[in-house]
Amino acid sequence: MSNxxxxxxxxxxxxxxxxxxxxxxxxxxxxFLISVFVNVAGYLVLLGIGFLGISYIIVxxxxxxxxxxxxxxxxxxxxxxxxAVGSEYTQSLPLGGIVGxxxxxxxxxxxxxxxxxLSTFNLSSVSNTFSESSLGVINWFNTLLVSSIGSTNDVHQxxxxxHATDSNFTNYIQIESIGQSLYTYGSIxxxxxxxxxxxAIVGPIALSMKTNNTxxxxxxxx
Amino acid sequence: MIIDTTEVQDINSFSRLESLKEVYGIIGMFLPxxxxxxxxxxxxxxxxxxxxxxxxxxxxxxxxxxxxxxGILQALADGTKLIFKENLFPSRGDTRLFSIGPxxxxxxxxxxxxxxxxxxxxxxxDLNIGVFLWIAISSIAPIGLLMSGYGxxxxxxxxxxxxxxxxxxxxxxxxxxxxxxxxxxxxxSSTVDIVEAQSKYGFWGWNLWRQPIGFFVFLISSLAECExxxxxxxxxxxxxxxxxxxxxxxxxxxxxYVASYLxxxxxxxxxxxxxxxxxxxxxxxxxxxxxxxxxKVGRVFGTTIGIFITLAKTYLFLFxxxxxxxxxxxxxxxxLLNLGWKFLLPISLGNLLLTTSFQLLSL
Numbered sequence: 001m002s003n004x005x006x007x008x009x010x011x012x013x014x015x016x017x018x019x020x021x022x023x024x025x026x027x028x029x030x031x032f033l034i035s036v037f038v039n040v041a042g043y044l045v046l047l048g049i050g051f052l053g054i055s056y057i058i059v060x061x062x063x064x065x066x067x068x069x070x071x072x073x074x075x076x077x078x079x080x081x082x083x084a085v086g087s088e089y090t091q092s093l094p095l096g097g098i099v100g101x102x103x104x105x106x107x108x109x110x111x112x113x114x115x116x117x118l119s120t121f122n123l124s125s126v127s128n129t130f131s132e133s134s135l136g137v138i139n140w141f142n143t144l145l146v147s148s149i150g151s152t153n154d155v156h157q158x159x160x161x162x163h164a165t166d167s168n169f170t171n172y173i174q175i176e177s178i179g180q181s182l183y184t185y186g187s188i189x190x191x192x193x194x195x196x197x198x199x200a201i202v203g204p205i206a207l208s209m210k211t212n213n214t215x216x217x218x219x220x221x222x
Numbered sequence: 223m224i225i226d227t228t229e230v231q232d233i234n235s236f237s238r239l240e241s242l243k244e245v246y247g248i249i250g251m252f253l254p255x256x257x258x259x260x261x262x263x264x265x266x267x268x269x270x271x272x273x274x275x276x277x278x279x280x281x282x283x284x285x286x287x288x289x290x291x292x293g294i295l296q297a298l299a300d301g302t303k304l305i306f307k308e309n310l311f312p313s314r315g316d317t318r319l320f321s322i323g324p325x326x327x328x329x330x331x332x333x334x335x336x337x338x339x340x341x342x343x344x345x346x347x348d349l350n351i352g353v354f355l356w357i358a359i360s361s362i363a364p365i366g367l368l369m370s371g372y373g374x375x376x377x378x379x380x381x382x383x384x385x386x387x388x389x390x391x392x393x394x395x396x397x398x399x400x401x402x403x404x405x406x407x408x409x410x411s412s413t414v415d416i417v418e419a420q421s422k423y424g425f426w427g428w429n430l431w432r433q434p435i436g437f438f439v440f441l442i443s444s445l446a447e448c449e450x451x452x453x454x455x456x457x458x459x460x461x462x463x464x465x466x467x468x469x470x471x472x473x474x475x476x477x478x479y480v481a482s483y484l485x486x487x488x489x490x491x492x493x494x495x496x497x498x499x500x501x502x503x504x505x506x507x508x509x510x511x512x513x514x515x516x517x518k519v520g521r522v523f524g525t526t527i528g529i530f531i532t533l534a535k536t537y538l539f540l541f542x543x544x545x546x547x548x549x550x551x552x553x554x555x556x557x558l559l560n561l562g563w564k565f566l567l568p569i570s571l572g573n574l575l576l577t578t579s580f581q582l583l584s585l
Contacts, residue, residue, distance in 0.1 A: 027316070027319070027372065031319075031369075034365060050349070050350060050351055051350075051351050051354070054351055054354045054355060054358045055354075055358075057358040057359070057361060057362070058354070058357060058358045058361050058398075061358075061361060061362055061365070062358065062361025062362065062364075062391070062394065063361070063391065065365065066364055066365065066368070066387060066391055069365065069368050069387075070368075070384065070387070070388075073368065073372050073380070073384070074384075173350060173410075174350065174351070175351070175411065
């Protein structure tokens with residue numbers, strides 16, 4: 001029964017995703033984005049990680065999608081200006097092709113293709129160097145914080161499903177196991193994410209702060 | 223193809239018994255859900271009557287007295303009137319968004335009832351992450367409000383919808399942090415575990431004494447989530463006519479009306495489950511569960527007592543919120559948002575830190 005529903009949920013997510021980009025009305029696009037989030041949350045719940053699915057709904061639907069809805073509804077978008085026909089449409093296709101292929105190249109070079117061992121399948125030496133160097137930088141930060149992980153291939157283990165210490169977590173419930181692994185092995189990711197969130201909080205406040213004084217720079221450093 | 227008689231008998235028995243068991247299984251799945259929905263509907267009728275009577279008492283007048291004895295059927299009369307009214311659609315509004323808006327608000331509130339334990343084994347789904355389901359699903363309600371405000375093709379409805387959504391998401395965060403503190407205290411997010419963690423010392427085992435600040439913040443935040451006075455601005459009559467509900471008539475307005483009371487009931491039930499000890503008889507030194515486990519009749523009796531106790535504790539919070547509605551004046555939108563972000567959020571964060579440090583110290 002759950003296999004049956006998994007197929008429907010993934011089909012619903014893909015369909016909603018296509019409808020997001022092909023809808024004429026931007027409000028309908030955001031509503032289909034909400035549908036994508038809800039389908040993926042249901043998929044995660046059926047896979048067994050219920051906490052992650054519920055937190056998808058809390059964060060994505062309850063905060064991010066509402067933010068999008070606020071912005072889209074408050075902008076006065078004239079639907080006639082949005083639809084492009086003829087040469088206006090085809091002249092933007094080459095740029096779209098370039099950006100899309102760049103994205104696909106990044107995905108193929110970063111993600112490890114084999115999850116069982118530590119070998120990754122890479123297309124060329126250039127992408128090999130890119131992935132190894134980025135993983136090396138992240139590993140160096142990680143070794144500064146968690147001294148028990150010391151080798152170069154350990155960050156792969158964060159992505160790796162069959163890890164030796166994962167068996168310790170079968171005694172815990174889901175939230176405990178997420179907390180245990182996030183705050184020890186994944187501490188570098190946690191700290192990076194918190195820095196990004198802090199920036200996201202401080203940035204808009206600094207940008208939108210109303211100053212009575214005309215000397216903007218002076219009031220920021222007051 | 224030669225089939226033996228035993229095989230034929232097996233196939234016959236399989237098709238007869240197993241299909242019947244499947245049917246019973248499916249019916250058995252729907253029966254608790256239908257019972258819960260029936261209970262909720264009766265609960266909403268009771269709350270509407272309670273509100274009329276209590277507000278009449280506060281304003282020193284007689285409440286409803288014509289619809290049924292003592293006005294008990296007043297809610298049914300209101301519902302019937304709303305069903306018979308004409309369903310208006312604004313002429314250039316977005317019809318689909320206009321229709322779906324109230325439904326999403328009601329659906330998200332009704333789904334939260336599935337994790338509330340009414341008595342010892344009477345919970346629709348005992349999830350590991352029960353209270354977080356409520357938090358997650360109550361995050362979907364502002365989308366319904368935004369859709370109904372936008373689809374009305376009316377600037378004032380739109381503003382009302384934006385304000386209602388802003389109020390909802392602002393008070394969600396102190397609510398979540400209070401619920402997190404409770405999960406820390408009881409070591410689990412399942413509602414049944416939270417109630418059972420409060421069952422040891424009777425009256426003194428309530429989470430209310432361990433989390434007084436959290437109780438205070440939770441009360442205010444849940445009143446704001448339900449959009450009841452004093453946080454009534456989305457439906458304010460002087461400022462915005464009726465906010466996002468302006469263009470609604472007939473049963474769609476009835477859905478908003480019912481959604482408000484459903485939200486109130488679910489918030490009150492969560493207050494009893496999280497802070498007031500749920501279904502436990504809270505008189506200390508009476509070990510009631512052992513008394514009632516003797517035989518089947520005793521268990522049924524014990525479960526029924528549990529339901530009555532839950533409802534009695536819920537009534538306390540309902541009385542407090544209805545009295546608050548008819549006593550306090552309304553807050554302005556900037557006062558409302560200030561209260562949510564600058565007062566309740568730091569207090570609930572501090573409460574979480576305090577709870578965490580006390581948990582660490584007691585280890």
